[in-house]
Amino acid sequence: MVLSSIFSAALLLASSAAVADAQSSTAYATYINFATDDILNGDDGLPPHPLQGLPYGYPTYPITVDGNGREQVEAHLTFFEGKYWMHAATWGCGGDLFVYSHVLTDGNYPAIPVYKPGDYGEDGNCGIKTYSSVDFTNWVQEDFYQPSITVANVTKPVVRYSNATGKYVMYMGGNAFNNFFYATSDSPAGPWSNPPSVMQGTNINHDFDVAVGPDGTHYMVSDTFTGLNTRPDQWSVPIWDIWIHQLAPNLTATIDSTAVRIRTAQQLQAQNLTLEAVGFFYHDGYYYINFGFTCQNCAGYIYNYYSTDPLGSYTDGGFISQDGCSGQNKGANVLPSPDGPIVLAGNLGYRTGPTDVVFDGQLWHADNHQAASSTYFFPIEFNDDHTLKDYTCPTTIQVPLATNITTSPAPPTPFRLDCRVRNWQSIQAVFDPPKQGTTLEFDVWQRTDNLGPTTNAGPVLDGPLSVTLDFATGPSASFSWVPSNISWAPAKISMAIEGKQLAKITLTTNATNGCYGTLAEPKVEEAVTYGKVVNEVFTESTSAQLYVYQF
Ligand SMILES: *[C@@H]1O[C@H](CO)[C@@H](O)[C@H](O)[C@H]1NC(C)=O
Numbered sequence: 021m022v023l024s025s026i027f028s029a030a031l032l033l034a035s036s037a038a039v040a041d042a043q044s045s046t047a048y049a050t051y052i053n054f055a056t057d058d059i060l061n062g063d064d065g066l067p068p069h070p071l072q073g074l075p076y077g078y079p080t081y082p083i084t085v086d087g088n089g090r091e092q093v094e095a096h097l098t099f100f101e102g103k104y105w106m107h108a109a110t111w112g113c114g115g116d117l118f119v120y121s122h123v124l125t126d127g128n129y130p131a132i133p134v135y136k137p138g139d140y141g142e143d144g145n146c147g148i149k150t151y152s153s154v155d156f157t158n159w160v161q162e163d164f165y166q167p168s169i170t171v172a173n174v175t176k177p178v179v180r181y182s183n184a185t186g187k188y189v190m191y192m193g194g195n196a197f198n199n200f201f202y203a204t205s206d207s208p209a210g211p212w213s214n215p216p217s218v219m220q221g222t223n224i225n226h227d228f229d230v231a232v233g234p235d236g237t238h239y240m241v242s243d244t245f246t247g248l249n250t251r252p253d254q255w256s257v258p259i260w261d262i263w264i265h266q267l268a269p270n271l272t273a274t275i276d277s278t279a280v281r282i283r284t285a286q287q288l289q290a291q292n293l294t295l296e297a298v299g300f301f302y303h304d305g306y307y308y309i310n311f312g313f314t315c316q317n318c319a320g321y322i323y324n325y326y327s328t329d330p331l332g333s334y335t336d337g338g339f340i341s342q343d344g345c346s347g348q349n350k351g352a353n354v355l356p357s358p359d360g361p362i363v364l365a366g367n368l369g370y371r372t373g374p375t376d377v378v379f380d381g382q383l384w385h386a387d388n389h390q391a392a393s394s395t396y397f398f399p400i401e402f403n404d405d406h407t408l409k410d411y412t413c414p415t416t417i418q419v420p421l422a423t424n425i426t427t428s429p430a431p432p433t434p435f436r437l438d439c440r441v442r443n444w445q446s447i448q449a450v451f452d453p454p455k456q457g458t459t460l461e462f463d464v465w466q467r468t469d470n471l472g473p474t475t476n477a478g479p480v481l482d483g484p485l486s487v488t489l490d491f492a493t494g495p496s497a498s499f500s501w502v503p504s505n506i507s508w509a510p511a512k513i514s515m516a517i518e519g520k521q522l523a524k525i526t527l528t529t530n531a532t533n534g535c536y537g538t539l540a541e542p543k544v545e546e547a548v549t550y551g552k553v554v555n556e557v558f559t560e561s562t563s564a565q566l567y568v569y570q571f
């Protein structure tokens with residue numbers, strides 16, 4: 021896909037002032053960006069790259085109400101028809117994004133190995149999921165949209181409503197050479213038109229976002245390919261022009277008479293800025309454009325422009341984060357609240373590992389597959405002069421609810437991914453006393469090892485996941501899942517236990533090229549023990565337990 025970020029992130033806001041407003045009857049949802057406690061004591065099978073580290077806390081992984089992983093690799097939020105909506109790219113089918121370096125000056129990509137599609141789904145295009153929630157906490161999966169890769173590689177979904185056509189439009193990006201795709205639906209829940217269509221217009225490729233003015237007029241910003249690059253070697257990165265267009269009332273075409281190039285690549289080069297992964301929004305009389313640092317799958321700075329006119333001219337607001345809070349900027353999400361609109365910045369929290377590529381003392385590419393990553397949401401806060409405050413990278417945020425919910429929902433559980441099932445190591449959960457059940461369901465997932473920037477240890481694990489259940493009495497039971505039947509994002513597996521007393525769950529594999537994982541949660545039950553077994557020696561993770569959806 022594209023060399024630069026496939027990701028652009030979004031932005032959010034819950035003002036701390038609003039949160040502190042104890043008088044109000046507003047209900048708040050808690051959204052977790054990072055866990056403050058390391059319930060797995062540094063041993064989760066997913067060590068970050070030392071240059072990235074985990075400066076703000078431990079990455080968590082959210083679930084839907086049915087106990088499956090909530091895939092929100094590039095998640096955008098909206099509020100329509102009295103509900104919150106999240107449209108997000110998924111990498112659960114095992115898509116990889118390899119990078120050797122960056123675009124060469126002649127515009128060609130360096131050679132990267134071509135992997136056959138993984139057994140699990142289609143390579144490189146896992147599709148888009150639509151989730152809804154009334155309380156911004158309990159999310160329901162509404163739709164799974166997966167056009168064929170021969171038709172479109174869909175990612176970076178952003179949804180807007182066309183008053184003129186009565187249709188919701190889902191924009192999807194985007195490589196540097198083709199206009200964005202879109203699909204339409206009568207509902208934000210989908211189903212989305214399939215195959216997707218291609219937007220009509222000019223200067224709309226690579227990354228984008230869509231701001232909505234107070235009169236309902238929509239504007240698209242796009243940072244488009246120019247051929248200009250930063251360096252004469254393979255570490256070069258493209259420098260994009262920045263264009264804004266008003267969109268036609270059907271929202272699927274630009275109005276070309278409004279085209280304005282607010283910055284040229286040459287202007288950005290003169291400022292030593294490389295900007296992509298854009299968020300664009302209107303707030304209180306001003307339009308804001310927030311850009312991330314140009315780097316494929318990298319965390320980096322966030323830079324801002326602002327203007328009272330959506331078509332410019334734009335003033336440089338400067339850097340509002342030096343490190344993107346360890347993520348990449350990914351769009352701006354304007355949501356209603358009882359005290360007026362708020363803006364949440366979406367931010368893509370890439371997973372990194374020790375073998376990720378480093379250039380010039382900087383991490384240039386995170387893991388080749390990002391199913392284990394999530395989107396952080398940070399409140400955008402405004403100074404009295406309408407400029408933006410610097411990001412503070414909060415571990416959790418409070419989102420004032422615009423729905424008819426009057427009691428703040430309980431915060432979600434800070435689930436952690438635990439990828440310690442290897443051919444020399446198993447994961448075990450012990451129940452003492454045993455637990456009676458009818459159907460045992462918990463989440464598992466897989467991940468092949470990154471061997472370097474262009475190399476993975478294969479597109480899928482090379483051995484099955486085995487689960488052995490020991491009961492208080494009687495013989496144990498064994499179950500096995502072929503790798504092609506295991507998602508790269510947490511998804512439930514199910515085993516009939518027919519009223520028996522379950523004493524122990526053991527997860528093992530003979531796979532040699534990666535790990536199978538579970539979801540771990542903070543330990544709350546005294547009667548359960550969770551940990552790893554190596555050479556028949558059990559080591560307890562004393563602060564964690566296996567997340568079991570049901571017994
Ligand atoms: C709250 O709003 C939702 C969505 O419009 C609706 O389905 C639900 O019935 C409402 N609940 C109450 C208690 O009014």
Ligand SMILES: *[C@@H]1O[C@H](CO)[C@@H](O)[C@H](O)[C@H]1NC(C)=O
Nearest residue numbers: 021143144169170171172173
């Ligand atoms: C989508 O990506 C795949 C894998 O990189 C590629 O083979 C295919 O041509 C792409 N499809 C389109 C429509 O660009």
Ligand SMILES: *[C@@H]1O[C@H](CO)[C@@H](O)[C@H](O)[C@H]1NC(C)=O
Nearest residue numbers: 182183184185234235236237
């Ligand atoms: C939406 O369309 C209706 C008529 O179809 C019109 O009355 C209304 O003003 C429009 N709203 C906006 C925001 O354009």
Ligand SMILES: *[C@@H]1O[C@H](CO)[C@@H](O)[C@H](O)[C@H]1NC(C)=O
Nearest residue numbers: 220268269270271272273274
């Ligand atoms: C959307 O509106 C533009 C401008 O009126 C028009 O050229 C285009 O054909 C419309 N697109 C569709 C799919 O109707």
Ligand SMILES: *[C@@H]1O[C@H](CO)[C@@H](O)[C@H](O)[C@H]1NC(C)=O
Nearest residue numbers: 291292293294313320321382
């Ligand atoms: C340009 O910006 C990069 C950070 O993106 C920085 O490392 C470098 O020192 C800057 N170069 C100059 C000449 O300011």
Ligand SMILES: *[C@@H]1O[C@H](CO)[C@@H](O)[C@H](O)[C@H]1NC(C)=O
Nearest residue numbers: 482483484529530531532533
């Ligand atoms: C793991 O065992 C399965 C049979 O259960 C076998 O097909 C597979 O080749 C084995 N994998 C390895 C890496 O030995």
Ligand SMILES: *[C@@H]1O[C@H](CO)[C@@H](O)[C@H](O)[C@H]1NC(C)=O
Nearest residue numbers: 500501502505506512513514
């Ligand atoms: C895949 O898993 C599901 C349930 O988890 C099971 O019903 C199905 O038989 C499995 N398929 C294969 C090919 O193992």
